[in-house]
Structure formats: C-alpha cells, structure tokens
Amino acid sequence: MDSAENRKGAAIEVRDLCRSFGRQRVLDGVDLDCPRAQITTIVGPSGCGKTVLLKHINLLLRPDSGRIMVDGTDVTRLGGRALDGVREKFGMLFQANALFDSMSVFENVAFPLVEKTRLSRGEIADRVHETLGAVGLQGMERKYPSELSGGMQKRAALARALVRRPRILMLDEPTTGLDPARTGSIHALVRSTQERFGLSVVMVSHDVPAVFEISDRVAFMHQGKIRLYGRPEEVRGAGDEVFDRFLAGRASGDESELSAAG
Amino acid sequence: MPAIRMIERLGGLAIDWLLALGNFVLFLGSAALYAVLPPYKVRLTIRQIRIIGAESLFLILLIGGFTGMVLGLQGYNTLRRFGSEGALGTVVALVLVRELGPVLAALMVAARAGSAMAAELGSMQATEQVDALTVMAINPIQYLVSPRLLAGVISLPLLTSIFDVVGILGGYVIGVELMGAPGSSYMNGIAQNLTGHDVMSGVCKALVFGLIVMWTCCYKGYHAERMATGVSEATTEAVVLSSVLILAWDYFLTSVLL
Ligand SMILES: Nc1ncnc2c1ncn2[C@@H]1O[C@H](COP(=O)(O)OP(=O)(O)OP(=O)(O)O)[C@@H](O)[C@H]1O
Ligand SMILES: [Mg+2]
Numbered sequence: 214m215d216s217a218e219n220r221k222g223a224a225i226e227v228r229d230l231c232r233s234f235g236r237q238r239v240l241d242g243v244d245l246d247c248p249r250a251q252i253t254t255i256v257g258p259s260g261c262g263k264t265v266l267l268k269h270i271n272l273l274l275r276p277d278s279g280r281i282m283v284d285g286t287d288v289t290r291l292g293g294r295a296l297d298g299v300r301e302k303f304g305m306l307f308q309a310n311a312l313f314d315s316m317s318v319f320e321n322v323a324f325p326l327v328e329k330t331r332l333s334r335g336e337i338a339d340r341v342h343e344t345l346g347a348v349g350l351q352g353m354e355r356k357y358p359s360e361l362s363g364g365m366q367k368r369a370a371l372a373r374a375l376v377r378r379p380r381i382l383m384l385d386e387p388t389t390g391l392d393p394a395r396t397g398s399i400h401a402l403v404r405s406t407q408e409r410f411g412l413s414v415v416m417v418s419h420d421v422p423a424v425f426e427i428s429d430r431v432a433f434m435h436q437g438k439i440r441l442y443g444r445p446e447e448v449r450g451a452g453d454e455v456f457d458r459f460l461a462g463r464a465s466g467d468e469s470e471l472s473a474a475g
Numbered sequence: 476m477p478a479i480r481m482i483e484r485l486g487g488l489a490i491d492w493l494l495a496l497g498n499f500v501l502f503l504g505s506a507a508l509y510a511v512l513p514p515y516k517v518r519l520t521i522r523q524i525r526i527i528g529a530e531s532l533f534l535i536l537l538i539g540g541f542t543g544m545v546l547g548l549q550g551y552n553t554l555r556r557f558g559s560e561g562a563l564g565t566v567v568a569l570v571l572v573r574e575l576g577p578v579l580a581a582l583m584v585a586a587r588a589g590s591a592m593a594a595e596l597g598s599m600q601a602t603e604q605v606d607a608l609t610v611m612a613i614n615p616i617q618y619l620v621s622p623r624l625l626a627g628v629i630s631l632p633l634l635t636s637i638f639d640v641v642g643i644l645g646g647y648v649i650g651v652e653l654m655g656a657p658g659s660s661y662m663n664g665i666a667q668n669l670t671g672h673d674v675m676s677g678v679c680k681a682l683v684f685g686l687i688v689m690w691t692c693c694y695k696g697y698h699a700e701r702m703a704t705g706v707s708e709a710t711t712e713a714v715v716l717s718s719v720l721i722l723a724w725d726y727f728l729t730s731v732l733l
Binding site (some may be wrong): 268329 | 595601603607
C-alpha cells in the first residue's frame with residue numbers, strides 16, 4: 214500500500230528465541246526473518262514447535278530469552294496500549310479455528326470490525342459478505358460454527374482473520390483437512406490477497422510441497438530450530454538429509470519416525 | 476534428610492496456595508477495574524443479566540415457594556406450642572429476608588448459571604477463543620468477565636427479592652390457609668416488625684453473594700486446564716467453592732450486619 218510500509222526489510226524478525234515448557238525445550242534458539250509483503254511458510258514435523266513459534270510472534274506467549282521485532286521495533290517486552298497497537302496489525306488463523314461458538318458465521322467475521330472499527334452497519338455487512346464470498350462461504354452467514362464441516366470452519370476462521378485487512382497475516386495450517394481442490398483455492402486466495410493488499414504473511418503448513426508454489430520464503434523447523442531457510446527452490450535443493458526425509462515422509466503420508474525424533 | 480524434604484514440600488505447597496490466592500484476588504481486582512473503565516459493555520451485561528437473572532427466575536420461584544411453605548408448616552407447629560401463632564408472618568419474613576432468601580437464591584444461581592458460566596469460559600479457553608480475543612487486541616477479562624460480574628451483582632438482589640416475596644406468600648398459603656393461623660396478624664406482623672435494616676442487610680448479602688458467585692465461577696472457568704476433563708473439573712470446583720464461600724461469608728456478614 215503506502216511506500217513506507219512497502220520499503221525493504223523484514224516485517225518480523227525473530228532472534229535467538231528460546232522457550233521451554235517444564236523440562237521440554239520447545240524453541241531452542243529460533244532465528245527467522247519474514248520479509249515485508251511476502252509469504253513466509255514454516256514447515257516441519259508435527260510437534261516441532263511451529264504453533265508455539267507463531268504464538269510467540271503474535272505475542273500470546275512470552276519467550277524465556279530472545280527477541281521479536283515487528284516492523285523494526287522490539288515488541289518482546291511490550292505491554293498495555295503499546296502491545297494492543299502492535300496487535301492491531303495482526304490477523305491470525307488458529308490451528309483449531311477458535312471461532313466463537315456462541316456466534317453465527319456472520320457475527321464471527323463481523324466481530325473484529327464491530328469491536329475495533331467505526332464502520333457503519335451497512336459497511337460491515339458489505340465487507341463481511343465480500344470476505345465470505347472470497348473464501349467460498351456465501352450463503353452460510355446464519356450458520357453456527359458447530360453446524361459447519363471442518364473445512365468450512367477453517368474458511369470462516371480465515372475470513373475472520375482477513376476481514377480487517379491486517380498488515381501481517383498469520384495462518385496456522387489454513388489448509389489442513391481440506392480436499393486438494395479447496396487447498397488449491399485457499400492457496401490462491403492467500404496469494405491474491407497478499408498481492409492485493411501487500412500483506413506480510415507467516416504461514417504454518419503441512420501441505421508440502423504444494424505450498425512451496427505460493428511461498429516466497431520457506432523455513433524448515435526441526436527440533437526447536439530453523440534448520441533450513443530460503444527461497445523454496447533453495448530449500449529443496451539444499452540436499453539436507455533431514456529435510457529430504459521429511460519431504461519423502463509427507464509424500465507417503467508417514468511422519469511418525471520424524472516426529473518421534475523431533 | 477526426609478525431615479528437610481518434608482519441610483521443603485510443605486513450604487512449596489504453602490507458596491503455591493498463596494500464589495493461587497493472590498491470583499484469585501487480582502482476578503477480581505482487574506475484572507472490577509475493567510467494569511468501570513470504558514468501553515462499557517452494556518449489551519453484553521444485559522445479555523448476561525438475561526442469562527443469570529431471567530433464566531433463573533422459574534427456579535427461584537419454585538425454590539422460594541417451597542421454602543416459604545416449609546417455613547409456614549414448621550413455624551406454625553413450633554409457634555403453636557407457645558401459643559403465639561400470630562407471630563408466624565414475622566418469623567417467616569425475617570428468616571427469609573435476612574437469611575434464607577439471599578443464601579438459597581445465591582446457591583441456586585451458583586448451581587445453575589455459575590456452573591454454566593464456568594463450563595462456557597473453560598471451553599472458550601480450551602478452544603483458544605480467549606486467545607483469539609487477545610490477538611484481536613480485545614481484553615478478555617473486560618469482554619468476558621466484567622459483564623458477568625456486573626450482571627451477577629445486579630441480578631442477585633432482584634432474584635432475592637422475588638424469592639422473599641414468593642416465600643412469604645408460600646408461608647401464608649400453608650400457615651394461614653391450610654393450618655389456620657390468623658391471617659390478618661400474619662400480614663400486619665410483617666408490616667410492623669420487618670425493618671428497613673432487615674431488608675438492607677438482606678440486600679447487602681445478595682450483592683456480596685452475586686459478586687462471589689460470578690467471581691469464583693468465572694475464575695475457575697477462565698483458569699480451567701485446556702482439555703475436556705479440565706472443563707468438567709473447573710465446573711465442579713466452581714460450584715463447590717462458591718457454595719462454601721457463600722456460607723462462610725454469610726456467617727461473617729451476619730455477624731457484622733446484625
Ligand atoms: N502450553 C503448553 N504447555 C506445555 N507444552 C506445550 C504447550 N504448548 C505446546 N507445548 C509442547 O510444545 C511442543 C510443540 O508444540 P506445537 O503445538 O508448537 O507443535 P506443532 O509444530 O505446531 O505441531 P503440529 O504440526 O502437530 O501442529 C509439543 O511437544 C507440545 O507438547
Ligand atoms: Mg501446530
């Protein structure tokens with residue numbers, strides 16, 4: 214959008230981030246750059262800490278040590294108003310959707326606008342319908358989350374994350390549980406929204422290698438660290454043994470060996 | 476050195492307990508603070524009043540009626556031994572207004588609305604709906620807890636008043652209509668002997684109990700462990716703890732307000 218936001222640099226920089234739960238060291242010195250107005254995809258075996266990393270980036274969890282910078286400012290120790298200010302930039306899709314189950318789909322998607330903007334009712338309704346249309350959920354406005362299929366819930370949650378047009382979009386497995394055709398259309402939607410609004414996207418995905426096609430950067434996470442990072446073709450061509458095994462395991466639908474190691 | 480181990484463990488437990496207590500009190504503090512800070516959640520509060528108040532109404536009518544009826548019966552039989560059936564109205568009204576009304580209404584609200592509230596907040600935690608609020612820069616205490624606290628403080632005195640009135644009518648039906656106590660002295664006795672102080676102390680209790688029920692139930696739900704068993708445990712603990720706190724504070728308030 215505006216040139217200041219589009220200037221080069223990282224939307225998010227993570228430096229030497231460490232976090233333990235009890236004795237388990239889940240993040241063990243994570244370094245990651247998510248360039249501005251690009252899609253950065255984090256992949257890795259189940260349980261390697263991808264969700265925990267994402268929850269640190271959006272400041273739901275606090276690290277034991279290390280730093281997180283958003284648009285060049287250190288947000289690691291922010292609190293109160295300043296923290297809310299940073300969060301205004303975020304849109305987040307949770308792995309388990311986190312839709313409000315006391316609200317209809319319409320109310321869920323309208324919620325961030327109702328609570329956080331001064332738009333009129335009509336404008337809100339227009340924006341909600343437009344966003345629901347984009348994720349292929351038109352006509353579902355009155356349904357409640359419990360009445361939707363898993364994939365539809367995912368898309369409703371994606372609509373809620375997109376509706377405020379955040380500067381930074383975080384997606385935790387936006388396509389898990391969707392059929393290949395839907396996966397493709399969600400990928401296309403993420404890419405087109407990213408391009409249209411110049412968003413910075415951080416995405417966790419299990420859809421390797423399909424997700425590489427829309428990713429500008431790929432980070433391969435393993436045992437609490439970013440093991441590989443770069444453009445998709447660089448990561449795939451790196452000849453890293455663990456990554457190649459991960460990729461082969463995903464393709465054959467078997468990752469038990471890796472997650473046990475991770 | 477097993478003795479030192481023991482002392483260490485005891486000390487650890489004491490510290491945990493104190494920390495939990497501190498969190499419990501801080502939780503109330505922040506919920507109360509956010510209740511008076513803008514943006515005010517008027518619609519949410521009204522919705523909670525409907526859930527806590529209006530939807531508990533039938534239960535309150537039922538329990539209030541039966542409580543009054545049993546008071547009428549017991550009271551009549553006891554007072555007759557002293558030949559003072561005329562005091563029945565006063566006894567029923569005083570017992571209800573000062574004591575049973577606030578306590579039983581609060582216990583009913585804890586069992587019905589409080590448990591549901593703990594379960595709702597617990598499952599919102601478990602399914603990350605609370606985190607979703609936080610990420611949207613919406614304070615979950617302000618959005619979820621403060622309206623419930625306010626609604627409890629508003630609803631319980633009203634429910635208690637209804638409980639009292641229905642109970643007094645129930646006592647009349649049994650004591651006067653069925654057992655034959657003098658009807659005019661039932662009502663006149665109440666009018667003459669029930670003071671403003673009695674009513675105020677009942678209202679005070681109801682206010683405090685409304686706060687206690689919502690505070691404990693929201694706290695337990697909000698801090699439920701993030702799994703299904705965590706939610707059910709939180710619900711049970713919420714009802715048990717709020718019942719105990721109601722009765723303990725009832726003694727304390729009675730001794731202060733007497
Ligand atoms: N709140 C928590 N308390 C304790 N341990 C946690 C907590 N959150 C995550 N963990 C642990 O951290 C590890 C990483 O979890 P995380 O959810 O980040 O995995 P993931 O990479 O997202 O896996 P998946 O692909 O299956 O979603 C797991 O072993 C998990 O048990
Ligand atoms: Mg995850």
